[in-house]
Amino acid sequence: MNYSDLLVQGLVEGCIYALIAVGLTLVYGLLRILHIAHAGIFTLGAYVGLLLTNETGSFAAAFVITVVAVGFFGMAFYRLFYEPILDKPPHVALIASIGLFVAMEEIYRIVFGATSISFLAPPLKDTVEVAGVRLEEGRIAVVVLAVVLIGGLAVLAGRTRIGIAWRATVSDAAMAESFGIDLARVRYINFFVASALAAAAGVMVALLLNQVIPTMGGVPAYKALAIIVLGGLGNVKGTLIAALALGVIESFGTIYLDRVLDRDAIAFAFLIAVLMIRPQGLFARR
């Protein structure tokens, strides 16, 4: 492995982290809820995407259907579980969310079985050479997707009426409501977008690993939590930078830090070090 390989690997991982973490930070920015169950939605996306691909034979169609369907699932999830407890103290939603996540993983185990499921005909497995680095098509697809989806999100937030309503609600919900913005609608859209992004990440991870297991949401999700804190909770730009940085750091860390720490613990070592110096995260909004 040379340095450019490691860098590219890290960036691909970073794009996946970004897709998961942006949704988390959007939910936090709007509702001040640490949405741990986001990881469960990510895993749901992986299962639905893989099973639909095996059923229909078309990865592209399965991908689109999964992203939209899981987006709607996210809206229902919010309506059923979070909306009724919005005005309770913050730890209530946090602990409820942990409970939901643990329960979701168990439900996947019961419904889909504890053993892994794979693609019948793994799509996008050919390799191509880009700038001297050999890459699987799937990895390129991850990067393209992350750029398109998050870019699209930026346009949505910056250029459309929905986006303006959204940003207004994030900065001052009561004021936004008094100007006639429908808060419930903004929150539904927020959960749709966050869950759709998580589902996209889930399908892509399923594709890269060519397997889906009930507990696959755990590790990337905890890392996504570390990332959104590093990015300054609720800050989308900071989250993106933190996601890419973590991907690259981990990629190099597996070579230099492997004797001391497990790969998956690097994110938290980095997080704790940063928080002790800057308790508000790297890119807090002031």
Added chain:
Amino acid sequence: MYEISLLTVMSFSVIFALSLNLITGFCGQISLGHAAFYGIGAYSAALFTTDGGSFWLALPLAMAVAGFFGFIVGFASLRVRHDFLAITTMGVGFLFTGFVRQQDFLGGEEGIAGIPDPGIGQIPYMLLCAALATAVIAFSLYLKRSWMGHAFDAIATDEDTARTLGIDVARYKLTAFVFGTALAGLAGALFAHYVKFVEVESFDFIESISVLAMVIVGGIGSVWGVVVAAAFLSVLPLLLQVFADFKLLIYGVLLFTVMYFAPGGIDSLMRMLWRRISGRRTAG
């Protein structure tokens, strides 16, 4: 005998749950990585006795080592609060498991097997655990009513106001972390010498969530509620196969439903019931 092992498991689970209750319940500092300190206690006691050390010295040693790391993590609670603290403590849990997995002297992925028997027989061991659990219950009840308990309560309710009132917030938070993590270490040492085998999976995020579930179901900050919840939740998987198979599902659903319908847990439900009964009596 079966009942003996049930009581033993129940005892160290009560100690473990009360140790988290001290930090999260009394002092209001949420911890999502408490199993790390349970693990630190278990591993340090296991290393000590497999190396020929005395079991009786292993217990205070486990408390000291866990309390020392708790003191360090306590500093994190001085820097970050609420949601940030929740994620930081979760990170501490991952650092612990991530570190242990890569260390040969801690057995890495395989863990440490062949931990020697304390050599006092099953029934005395159960009595020892029960006596220690009773002591921890008494300590919790005492602490709650002491001056320190009131200071903890003030910090849990409103840290800034507590500081304005002249309460040394940093000192009390650190004290809560040291006491709570040292007791978790004790529970870990008792656990290690009961199962005679430690591996990193016993102290992962799920274990942190399990002990949190005991505290939440019992009622955050309530001593008796947490004791009842810990006793039940720890032995149910041993008594009922269904509970063992679906333990995590049940924990997950419990965490959610308690938060959704009765954030005060068993404690508040019992109080409500009591008020209703005594209310009817005075009315009649």
